[in-house]
Amino acid sequence: MKLVLQVRLLPTPEQAAALEATLRACNEAASWASEVAFGRSEFKNFALRRHVYGEIRSRWGLGAQAAQHAIKKTCDAYATLRANLKAGNLGRPGSKRYRRATEKPVAFRPQGAQPYDDRMLSWQFDQRRISIWTTAGRVKGVAFTGSPEQLARLALYRKGESDLLERDGMWFLNATCEVPEAEPNTDPCDFLGVDLGIVNIATTSDGEIMAGRDLNRVRVRERGLRKKLQKKNTPSAKRRLKKRRRKEARRAKDINHKIAKHVVAEAERTGRGIALEDLTGIRERVRLRKPQRATHSSWSFAQLGQFIAYKARRVGVPVVYVDPAYTSRTCAECGHIDKVNRVSQSWFACRSCGFVDHADRNGSRNIRARAWELWRRGAPSTAPAPPPEHTRRGGAGRKRNITASDVSCASPVPLALGS
Secondary structure (H helix, E strand, O other): EEEEEEEEEOOOHHHHHHHHHHHHHHHHHHHHHHHHHHHHHHOOHHHHHHHHHHHHHHHHOOHHHHHHHHHHHHHHHHHHHHHHHHOOOOOOOOHHHHHHHHHHOOOOOOOOOOOOOOOOOOEEEEOOOEEEEEEEEEEEEEEEEHHHHHHHHHHHHHEEEEEEEEEEEEEEEEEEEOOOOOOOOOOOOOOEEEEEOOOEEEOOOOOOOOHHHHHHHHHHHHHHHHHHHHHHHHHHHHHHHHHHHOOOHHHHHHHHHHHHHHHHHHHHHHHHHEEEEEEOOOHOOOOOHHHHHHHHHOOOOHHHHHHHHHHHHOOOEEEEOOOOOOOOEEOOOOEOOOHHHHHOOOOOEEOOOOEEEEEHHHHHHHHHHHHHHHHHHOOOOOOOOOHHHHOOOOOOOOOOOOOOOOOOOOOOOOOOOOO
């Protein structure tokens, strides 16, 4: 399976200047190629290459491989755009968001990531140095660093392209690794149901609750601070906003990684599979009151689901996605479905048999039962390929009245166009 490892580069000021000029030239060339592709409606790699390859090489001074990658990046961006439009991720046709995405060419940020293949980039793992192509020539001896486990995996399994990117003055290489998978468990003894939520990030059918209280408090505090700084709008406020950006997202990502690691380890230890809810498209299916929108939009359920899925695939634990409709209203003991069974956010009380339990634990037990029934019918594991390093957060909304199919054949991963 493919994993993406991010290593940090430690360039000197001269090396950093060469890397910055290279990224800027490559992204300017890709943006110009995007305008040509949009004007000519040529979105295939070889067709677009006939119109832009020579100009890119002469005008921006890119080498042959860099020019090819800039063109391919443009075509890939339009392919991603078409996929997102088809999936409804950019709203309905004719909506403001849909028109904004389709009425102008795709543009690339000056610091957007640039792919490098083995002709443009070489690694010296023993010295922790790389040699990399730039518009100023080959730059040798650029230092890189990472954790010992990360560097060992990189030396053993690195294969394919790497992406160069700059973020907040720091330089990174996202290297692709072909990591061997464990033998998949085709005969799990049971399933570990996982109910995803906002108040409780994840609740397992074993009764273990990963509360989101601390994370939600951080989000409320960060949201209030951003509002105050944006209102103040002074140079110092802007500097502080820039310094704090992505802090909340990094914290949420770290928590999701820890939860996913714990859930997968428990399923592997007990010889069980993992049952997840298929919440695809939930944001488009719900209407929320204004005070709820920010909280629900910050709910990173898709990221947590992707982390669980790829960690499970790496160790051979099967994953099944089930229809989450009415899991919060169904009694896990007798199967009675009623809206009033859900007494509050945290408590469930069945009006038929009198069963009382924590609402999220009851929901996770229903998810486990549905996954086990589907597995007995022959439903395969649907663990998707691991997500890229920079994955967009998932949508938000309530889990009620969802009309998804019982099992999703794949878990779609939305991609950003400007990468």
